[in-house]
Amino acid sequence: GESVGLHLPTLSVQEGDNSIINCAYSNSASDYFIWYKQESGKGPQFIIDIRSNMDKRQGQRVTVLLNKTVKHLSLQIAATQPGDSAVYFCAERVNTGFQKLVFGTGTRLLVSP
Amino acid sequence: DVKVTQSSRYLVKRTGEKVFLECVQDMDHENMFWYRQDPGLGLRLIYFSYDVKMKEKGDIPEGYSVSREKKERFSLILESASTNQTSMYLCASSPQGLAGGKETQYFGPGTRLLVL
Numbered sequence: 376g377e378s379v380g381l382h383l384p385t386l387s388v389q390e391g392d393n394s395i396i397n398c399a400y401s402n403s404a405s406d407y408f409i410w411y412k413q414e415s416g417k418g419p420q421f422i423i424d425i426r427s428n429m430d431k432r433q434g435q436r437v438t439v440l441l442n443k444t445v446k447h448l449s450l451q452i453a454a455t456q457p458g459d460s461a462v463y464f465c466a467e468r469v470n471t472g473f474q475k476l477v478f479g480t481g482t483r484l485l486v487s488p
Numbered sequence: 489d490v491k492v493t494q495s496s497r498y499l500v501k502r503t504g505e506k507v508f509l510e511c512v513q514d515m516d517h518e519n520m521f522w523y524r525q526d527p528g529l530g531l532r533l534i535y536f537s538y539d540v541k542m543k544e545k546g547d548i549p550e551g552y553s554v555s556r557e558k559k560e561r562f563s564l565i566l567e568s569a570s571t572n573q574t575s576m577y578l579c580a581s582s583p584q585g586l587a588g589g590k591e592t593q594y595f596g597p598g599t600r601l602l603v604l
Contacts, residue, residue, distance in 0.1 A: 383528075409592055418492070418578055418595035419531075464530065466593075475546075476593060480530040 383462060385483040394452040396482045398465035403446060405467035409476070410439060410450045414461045422450070422463075452484075460486045491515070492596035494579055500602045507566040509599050511579030518584040520562035521593060522546075522554060524575040531578065537562055538584075569603045576600050 388394050400408070406427040411419035425432045425439045425448075432439050438451040448465050464481035495510035513520065519538050523531040523546075533546030535554040543554050551573060555563040562581075566573055577600075580593040 411595075416597075418597045421592050421594065424592055475533065475536075478531040480528060 383481050383483045385485060387485045387487065388455050390455060390457060390486055390488050392455050394455045394459070394484060394486075396450045396452075396463045396484065398448040398450075398479050398482075400446050400448060400465065400467040400479070401477065402467060402469050403443070404470050405477075406470050407468035408439070408441060408448055409466045409468075410437075410448075410463060411466065411478075412459075412461045412463055413481070419464070455484075455486050457486045457488055460484055492579055492581055492594055494577075494596040494599050496599050497597065498600050498602075500604065501566075501569045502604050503568075503570060505566075505569050505603075507569050507601065507603075509564040509566075509577055509579075509601070511562045511564070511581075511596055512560050513562075513579075513581040513594070513596075514560065515581065515583070515594075516559065517581035517594075518559070519582045519593075520556065521580040521582075522552075522562065522564045523578045523580065524548070524573075525578055525598070526575050534564065569601075571603050574601060574603045 409424045410422045412422050413419045423434045423439050430441050436453045440449045462481045462483050464479045466476040466478045492513045501507050521536040522534045525531050532548050534552050537543045537556040540559050553565045576598050578598045579596040582593045
């Protein structure tokens, strides 16, 4: 099986529940943030992004919240489904003059039917 | 849809072998990246390229080199594979970033490399 995801914090929810996945970022100068979803055996898939001049952005069933004061990012998934089971991680763009992303280590979301 | 493909999903090599990992993107993106992903460490940037024939070291370039002869293709080379290079290798691409523009990186499916 896949070894990516071992040692990760895990969030277990029931199908239909709302899920909240948190991420603390490191650089107060970061100006762009992305949430990725990675299913077992696959590459990371873009979910939603947000710029630092916003504090909330909504997509389909997902919402990203940004709190720059405490350098915290969260991903909310409404009505979680078994297909949402994956590893989720955030990325911040560190403003170095090039679009270098720094990635978090991720949280595993397990959705039970 | 952006498509990033990697030449192999699984690869088994022996210590000392030269290994080539190929990545191709079909969206005419200027920027391409190679990462490795290890449990508990997240994605770590090995090398990136912002134009043909241009390359820049990432955070962990030691033991690796890259080649970008064409815009759509970015190759990662392990000159002499070692067991500590056993990992998942991920390629990504992104369009040229503009002020206020999107800089999302799009990933390939990954190559799981085992070095024996």
